[in-house]
Amino acid sequence: MTNKDIAxxxxxxxxxxxxxxxxxxxxxxxRKAAESLLGLGRDVREVHREGGLEAIxxxxxxxxxxxxxxxxxxxxxxxxELTATIPESLAELLAIPDLGxxxxxxxxxxxxxxxxxxxxxxxxxxxxxxxxxMGAKSEAKLLEGIASLARRGDRMLLGDAVPxxxxxxxxxxxxxxxxxxxxxGSLRRWRETVGDIDILVASRDADPVMSAFTxxxxxxxxxxxxxxxSSVEFVDGSRAQVWVHPPERFGTALQYATGSKDHNVRLxxxxxxxxxxxxxxxxxxxxxxxxxxxxxEAEVYSALGLPYVPPELREDRGEIPAAQRNALPRRLELxxxxxxxxxxxxxxxxxxxxxxxxxxxxxxxxxxxxITDHSSGLGVTQGVDAEGLSRQRQAIEAAQAExxxxxxxLQGIEVEIRADGSLDLDDxxxxxxxxxxxxxxxxxxxxREQVTxxxxxxxxxPHVDVIGHPSGRLIQRREAADLDLDAVxxxxxxxxxxxxxxxxxxRLDLSDVYVRRAVDLGxxxxxxxxxxxxxxFDFLEYGVATARRGWAEAEQVINCxxxxxxxRWLAGRSPA
DNA sequence: GCCGTTTTCGGCCCGACTGTTTTCAGTCG
Numbered sequence: 001m002t003n004k005d006i007a008x009x010x011x012x013x014x015x016x017x018x019x020x021x022x023x024x025x026x027x028x029x030x031r032k033a034a035e036s037l038l039g040l041g042r043d044v045r046e047v048h049r050e051g052g053l054e055a056i057x058x059x060x061x062x063x064x065x066x067x068x069x070x071x072x073x074x075x076x077x078x079x080x081e082l083t084a085t086i087p088e089s090l091a092e093l094l095a096i097p098d099l100g101x102x103x104x105x106x107x108x109x110x111x112x113x114x115x116x117x118x119x120x121x122x123x124x125x126x127x128x129x130x131x132x133x134m135g136a137k138s139e140a141k142l143l144e145g146i147a148s149l150a151r152r153g154d155r156m157l158l159g160d161a162v163p164x165x166x167x168x169x170x171x172x173x174x175x176x177x178x179x180x181x182x183x184x185g186s187l188r189r190w191r192e193t194v195g196d197i198d199i200l201v202a203s204r205d206a207d208p209v210m211s212a213f214t215x216x217x218x219x220x221x222x223x224x225x226x227x228x229x230s231s232v233e234f235v236d237g238s239r240a241q242v243w244v245h246p247p248e249r250f251g252t253a254l255q256y257a258t259g260s261k262d263h264n265v266r267l268x269x270x271x272x273x274x275x276x277x278x279x280x281x282x283x284x285x286x287x288x289x290x291x292x293x294x295x296x297e298a299e300v301y302s303a304l305g306l307p308y309v310p311p312e313l314r315e316d317r318g319e320i321p322a323a324q325r326n327a328l329p330r331r332l333e334l335x336x337x338x339x340x341x342x343x344x345x346x347x348x349x350x351x352x353x354x355x356x357x358x359x360x361x362x363x364x365x366x367x368x369x370x371i372t373d374h375s376s377g378l379g380v381t382q383g384v385d386a387e388g389l390s391r392q393r394q395a396i397e398a399a400q401a402e403x404x405x406x407x408x409x410l411q412g413i414e415v416e417i418r419a420d421g422s423l424d425l426d427d428x429x430x431x432x433x434x435x436x437x438x439x440x441x442x443x444x445x446x447x448r449e450q451v452t453x454x455x456x457x458x459x460x461x462p463h464v465d466v467i468g469h470p471s472g473r474l475i476q477r478r479e480a481a482d483l484d485l486d487a488v489x490x491x492x493x494x495x496x497x498x499x500x501x502x503x504x505x506x507r508l509d510l511s512d513v514y515v516r517r518a519v520d521l522g523x524x525x526x527x528x529x530x531x532x533x534x535x536x537f538d539f540l541e542y543g544v545a546t547a548r549r550g551w552a553e554a555e556q557v558i559n560c561x562x563x564x565x566x567x568r569w570l571a572g573r574s575p576a
Numbered sequence: 577g578c579c580g581t582t583t584t585c586g587g588c589c590c591g592a593c594t595g596t597t598t599t600c601a602g603t604c605g
Contacts, residue, residue, distance in 0.1 A: 029577035268589045
């Protein structure tokens with residue numbers, strides 16, 4: 001039973017308690033505990049073994065006991081008793097937009113509805129409209145909600161949402177009267193997936209903004225349109241919403257809309273302690289109701305005695321106490337990145353030559369590029385073997401000669417960690433390369449002991465410099481391998497190998513919470529695009545954002561080191 | 577159900593929008 005399994009169970013409990021009508025704070029406690037487990041960065045099984053469950057934020061005696069029961073027995077009596085009184089299937093109805101716990105309870109108690117199908121047919125038969133608080137419009141809206149649930153897929157990947165959001169910003173900034181437009185919400189925090197696209201506009205005249213937004217060609221339906229806020233569904237089923245605030249209140253508004261919810265709750269507590277009520281409109285002095293307006297977010301934080309907290313840290317993972325101690329991480333910038341150390345070319349499954357890849361990297365300001373094609377053992381790609389590597393060396397030297405000193409091209413390999421834990425190339429071949437990335441592409445579903453042992457063997461191989469996409473996950477498509485990450489991190493810390501932050505938006509692996517753990521343990525990190533074609537170098541910003549979310553600073557990221565330091569480090573790792 | 581430089585008890589953020597309301601409830605973020 002993993003952190004994620006337990007978090008899902010607690011979310012389910014919260015859903016059912018909400019429908020049951022339990023006090024909201026008990027429900028929030030379960031949600032907080034679930035969130036906390038997902039952000040823990042440690043295996044909860046390990047924490048339980050150490051007896052430290054109650055030290056987890058948001059976990060007290062009662063929830064700690066439930067975690068322990070789940071881990072020890074795989075069962076939870078509390079959950080069984082709960083589902084004996086309230087049908088488990090009701091929780092799924094909460095996914096329907098604009099349908100909440102109160103209505104679900106109403107439908108269940110008056111009409112015995114416990115499933116989506118039953119709810120849909122009742123609405124179609126007009127049996128809901130006469131219930132208290134309902135009407136013909138609510139009934140139609142509910143049917144629309146059910147239809148949209150069927151249309152809507154998973155949350156959007158960050159990498160899919162960013163280009164759309166930039167598009168929207170471009171349009172909205174052209175609207176007359178608009179002073180500024182910014183992305184907000186989880187997108188601005190660079191979360192790996194986003195539920196919808198939130199945009200905040202600074203203008204005195206909201207109406208033209210709303211019109212421009214709701215009449216975009218990609219809008220399939222308008223979900224709501226008020227004087228200062230509108231939301232729409234796009235033709236692909238994704239959603240976006242826009243708020244408009246006057247420029248002098250843009251700071252509080254942007255801060256509010258960026259979240260996270262938990263971060264905002266903390267901030268509001270802090271404001272209250274200082275005698276202010278904080279809303280998206282202003283900081284309002286409680287004593288006399290006077291408003292303190294903030295045009296920028298920095299003013300909001302400053303008014304509360306804090307340095308500016310960058311959006312990617314606003315997850316209530318200790319950033320506010322750190323800000324109070326003036327101990328926030330120094331922000332990693334895209335411009336700090338000098339190199340990409342895991343990339344492909346036509347020597348394996350890449351789509352561009354060494355020279356084309358180097359030119360593309362150079363065009364994006366990189367000073368060092370490692371070509372690390374797959375080793376031949378990975379059956380799905382045309383990999384390189386020891387003999388191929390010597391021919392590839394000539395191609396790299398030719399490209400280097402062509403580009404001169406503007407960029408340094410390193411020869412490396414992405415060597416396969418085989419199913420038996422050995423590497424796909426012998427030590428002598430690896431020793432002859434500038435850099436070695438070791439990755440797993442197969443056998444990711446092996447049992448925990450086996451897959452962990454493979455990983456540990458690769459980490460301890462003195463020729464290996466980077467562990468590529470360590471968990472092997474593909475966001476929303478493939479679960480991470482069942483690695484014992486405590487063991488993996490301990491071995492990495494001991495060996496000095498770097499763990500990769502793979503910047504491909506389908507991977508983002510290590511993920512933010514594990515970056516944070518690596519940072520705490522002092523494990524060096526490597527942010528790489530894993531580019532298979534020139535435009536993939538643009539992934540770098542996602543890797544940087546993930547590193548920031550994990551509180552990484554430039555010093556710990558080897559891609560930020562100048563060439564000389566990087567080469568010294570590489571030379572020092574591989575035994576002569 | 578959690579938590580504590582006002583508290584081990586009594587708090588726990590605040591407003592927009594919609595639809596049903598004649599003053600508000602439900603949902604969302």
